[in-house]
Every structure is written in structure tokens, then in C-alpha cells.
Amino acid sequence: MSLTTQWDDGEHSGTGKGRVPTCSNSQPSMVFSMLDALNVEADSCVLEVGTGTGWNAALLSERVGSVNVVTVEVDAQNASAARRRLGTVGYTPTAVVGDGAEGWKPSAPYDRVLITASLREIPRAIVDQTRPGGIIVSPYATEYGGEGVVRLTVREDGSASGPFVGSSAFMRLRQQRTQRKHVREYMGGKPWPADGKRSTTGLSPDDVGDWLPMFAIGLQTTGVFPWAEQYEDGSYTLWLRDTDVTSWATVDYVPGAAEFEVYQAGPRNLWDEVRAAYHWWSSQGRPGFDRFGLTVTPDGKHYAWLDAPEHPVPTVEHTA
Ligand SMILES: C[S@@+](CC[C@H](N)C(=O)[O-])C[C@H]1O[C@@H](n2cnc3c(N)ncnc32)[C@H](O)[C@@H]1O
Structure with a gap:
């Protein structure tokens, strides 16, 4: 189960629910399956987007050392609470307040990037700041709904491609939230x-x-x-x-x-x-999440595929 730790970007306080959950400690099984997909090595240099409570940053710091971890959080309140918690238990990753979609260039390139808010597009800066052969793990949401965790490997040509490894239901990256008309x-x-x-x-x-x-x-x-x-x-x-x-x-x-x-x-x-x-x-036999994959081309286009990048998922023509 995930635990909501912030509502309405911090505008709601008190013990009751607010309108929209905007930060949470993610479900432990989700945290560990994403870390498994990230496959960090002892000296991997890791970027996390969405510091949240700081739990994931602590796990990463324990694994690769605080010196190898950068974590970016858009919400200053969340970031400072996380930094305090991390310090209390002896972890000192580079904790930045900013838009994680821009990555954090001063410490790039990264071997691994873990995104813990859902995206509809993998930001160009994230791909550019991951070294060739490096891995990006991110929840990827469609406009229609439904979301899966994708594991992309970055190539020399600036593309990134890989399979979905399971389903997920993260809160959206703040800048990619949707606003609907009545x-x-x-x-x-x-x-x-x-x-x-x-x-x-x-x-x-x-x-x-x-x-x-x-x-x-x-x-x-x-x-x-x-x-x-x-x-x-x-x-x-x-x-x-x-x-x-x-x-x-x-x-x-x-x-x-x-x-x-x-x-x-x-x-x-x-x-x-x-x-x-x-x-x-x-x-197609009602394929599960793990038969789908995603490719981000060097010029930033995204296309989904079934079983292999050579089999793109078709786009339904607009009907009239
Ligand atoms: C599900 S929580 C992350 C959980 C976190 N990894 C942990 O260990 O507790 C999502 C976080 O992403 C943050 N976030 C949303 N948009 C962001 C952005 N553009 N850049 C950085 N962080 C963002 C939210 O403020 C929230 O704290």
C-alpha cells in the first residue's frame, strides 16, 4: 500500500484527506520491483526524479553510496523534509529542488535514472544525461489511462528503447498533469x-x-x-x-x-x-504489459511496440 504524505501540493493540512494526493511513500512492492529493474551496480551514478519522502534515495544511497546519488524534487517543502530525514539516518545524497524533467546536468552522465512520478513523455534532458548503455526506469502513462513501468536502455545515437516490466499507478509529474474541460x-x-x-x-x-x-x-x-x-x-x-x-x-x-x-x-x-x-x-491475444515496449528516437519521437521495436503498435486513425 502507498502512504499519502502530501495533498494538494501542500495547500491542505490537518489529518483528513485533501483533494488530490501529491506526494506519497510508494507501495513497497512497487519500490523494490522498480529498483530490481534499475539493476544498479556498486559504483553506479544514479539520478532519482521525485525525492518524495526520501525513502528511495536512502535505499539507493545505501547501495551505491550517497556520493553517487542525486535526487531532484520539485516541491521545496517535500525536499527539505526528505533532506532532514535522510540526514538523521546518515545519508547525504545531492538533494536538489527543481524540475526533475530537466535532470541535473552538473552530475551527468548517469548510469541509472529512476523516475518516481508518471510521465507521458520521457524528457529529452533525461535521455541526454544518461550515458550510452545506461538504464532509465519510469512509470509511463497514456492519455487514455492505464500506466506501466518502462525500462529503457540508452544507445550511442541518443535513442532509448526497452520493454515495459509491469503495471503502475503513480501520481503525474507536476508539469505533465492534465486539466480537463467541463x-x-x-x-x-x-x-x-x-x-x-x-x-x-x-x-x-x-x-x-x-x-x-x-x-x-x-x-x-x-x-x-x-x-x-x-x-x-x-x-x-x-x-x-x-x-x-x-x-x-x-x-x-x-x-x-x-x-x-x-x-x-x-x-x-x-x-x-x-x-x-x-x-x-x-x-493480438490480449497481451500483458510485459509484451509491450517503448522507443524514444534520437529526435524525441515516442512509439510503442509489441514484442519487438520492429512491430510498432498501430495508431487508430481519427474516425468521422
Ligand atoms: C510518488 S512520490 C515519490 C516517492 C519517492 N521516490 C519516495 O521514495 O518517497 C512523487 C514525487 O514526485 C514529485 N514531483 C512531481 N513532479 C516533479 C518534477 N517535475 N520534478 C521533481 N519531482 C517531482 C512530487 O512532488 C512527489 O514528491
């Missing part, structure tokens, strides 16, 4: 279903709602994200919207039903796109 902004002031075209689907919204299919859908679609509006009787409406605020779709889930009512509006048929992405994933 549903009414999509409806042009009209009540639902506004200009939506009605159809039905045999694919249950429940089938596309688990973390793994969400991840697979997110790798294939661009700028689509879901939200479920739950009702007391166990039914719910799956809303799909696009980040450009041009299109929306709803799919009504009713327990036990074989057909589900769909409305789609705007230039993109978002349910058709999600359904196509789901069917591709299903047609």
Missing part, C-alpha cells in the same frame, strides 16, 4: 445528447475499463480520455472526450445487457476509435 463545453450549451448520433454496440464498456486494456487503448489512440458517471443501481455512463474539445461519446452500461446505447458527436467518433483499439489488442 462536459458542458463539449455540448455547445445544449443538454445531452445534444447533436449526438445514436447507435448501439455489443462491446461492453466494462470490457474496456480495466487498467490493461486501457493502457493498450491509450497506446493506440491520440487525445481521448474516459470518465465514468456511476449510478446507484450499478449502471453507469462511460463518457469519452478528446483533448481538443471537439468530440464526445457516451456508452450506457446496464448490468446483464448484451447491447449498449451509444451517442457520438463531433468530427471524431470516439467510441469507434476506442472499440477499434480494443479489438486490435484482443486480436
Whole structure:
């Protein structure tokens, strides 16, 4: 279990919950599986992004020596509390307050980089500051949802590539958080279903709602994200919207039903796109996280693949 240690970027205080958790001590099994994937050696020079409580920085300092560890935290309050804790138990890594997406050039190049907040893009600075042959371990989230830990090896040409090693659910890197427009902004002031075209689907919204299919859908679609509006009787409406605020779709889930009512509006048929992405994933034998991988090209483009970089995951065309 993870333990939340900060809410709302520190604006919330007291014992109750705030609105959004913004720092936590990650789940121990996740911390150790990511350290396992990082595969540090006795003298590895390591950069950690997201100091948080300082626990990971302490583990790394114990393994490679404080002198070989740099940890970057964007939140000054978290950073100073972590530095104090680390000092109390005798660890003195270089603890920097700043945007970890920029890495920390003065101590580069690094043999290993561990990112402990989720990313939608691996920052160029992180790849550039990792020596060829070095390893980057990071949670990688798609716009649609679903997230996995990726283990990238950096090459001489400035690219980085490697497999996903499991699923994860980290808080986003502060600068990569999403801000959503209200549903009414999509409806042009009209009540639902506004200009939506009605159809039905045999694919249950429940089938596309688990973390793994969400991840697979997110790798294939661009700028689509879901939200479920739950009702007391166990039914719910799956809303799909696009980040450009041009299109929306709803799919009504009713327990036990074989057909589900769909409305789609705007230039993109978002349910058709999600359904196509789901069917591709299903047609490949419903691969797990560990059959997917990611490549970051020397010019910074990202593409996901299945089994090998020669088999890119297809991108679903925008439907109309
Ligand atoms: C899940 S916590 C990290 C857990 C931490 N590694 C530990 O051992 O406790 C995520 C941390 O990332 C920090 N963070 C978010 N965006 C960041 C950024 N751009 N640069 C550095 N740290 C960031 C958050 O403030 C938060 O403290």
C-alpha cells in the first residue's frame, strides 16, 4: 500500500484527506520491483526524479553510496523534509529542488535514472544525461489511462528503447498533469445528447475499463480520455472526450445487457476509435504489459511496440 504524505501540493493540512494526493511513500512492492529493474551496480551514478519522502534515495544511497546519488524534487517543502530525514539516518545524497524533467546536468552522465512520478513523455534532458548503455526506469502513462513501468536502455545515437516490466499507478509529474474541460463545453450549451448520433454496440464498456486494456487503448489512440458517471443501481455512463474539445461519446452500461446505447458527436467518433483499439489488442491475444515496449528516437519521437521495436503498435486513425 502507498502512504499519502502530501495533498494538494501542500495547500491542505490537518489529518483528513485533501483533494488530490501529491506526494506519497510508494507501495513497497512497487519500490523494490522498480529498483530490481534499475539493476544498479556498486559504483553506479544514479539520478532519482521525485525525492518524495526520501525513502528511495536512502535505499539507493545505501547501495551505491550517497556520493553517487542525486535526487531532484520539485516541491521545496517535500525536499527539505526528505533532506532532514535522510540526514538523521546518515545519508547525504545531492538533494536538489527543481524540475526533475530537466535532470541535473552538473552530475551527468548517469548510469541509472529512476523516475518516481508518471510521465507521458520521457524528457529529452533525461535521455541526454544518461550515458550510452545506461538504464532509465519510469512509470509511463497514456492519455487514455492505464500506466506501466518502462525500462529503457540508452544507445550511442541518443535513442532509448526497452520493454515495459509491469503495471503502475503513480501520481503525474507536476508539469505533465492534465486539466480537463467541463462536459458542458463539449455540448455547445445544449443538454445531452445534444447533436449526438445514436447507435448501439455489443462491446461492453466494462470490457474496456480495466487498467490493461486501457493502457493498450491509450497506446493506440491520440487525445481521448474516459470518465465514468456511476449510478446507484450499478449502471453507469462511460463518457469519452478528446483533448481538443471537439468530440464526445457516451456508452450506457446496464448490468446483464448484451447491447449498449451509444451517442457520438463531433468530427471524431470516439467510441469507434476506442472499440477499434480494443479489438486490435484482443486480436493480438490480449497481451500483458510485459509484451509491450517503448522507443524514444534520437529526435524525441515516442512509439510503442509489441514484442519487438520492429512491430510498432498501430495508431487508430481519427474516425468521422
Ligand atoms: C510518488 S512520490 C515519490 C516517492 C519517492 N521516490 C519516495 O521514495 O518517497 C512523487 C514525487 O514526485 C514529485 N514531483 C512531481 N513532479 C516533479 C518534477 N517535475 N520534478 C521533481 N519531482 C517531482 C512530487 O512532488 C512527489 O514528491
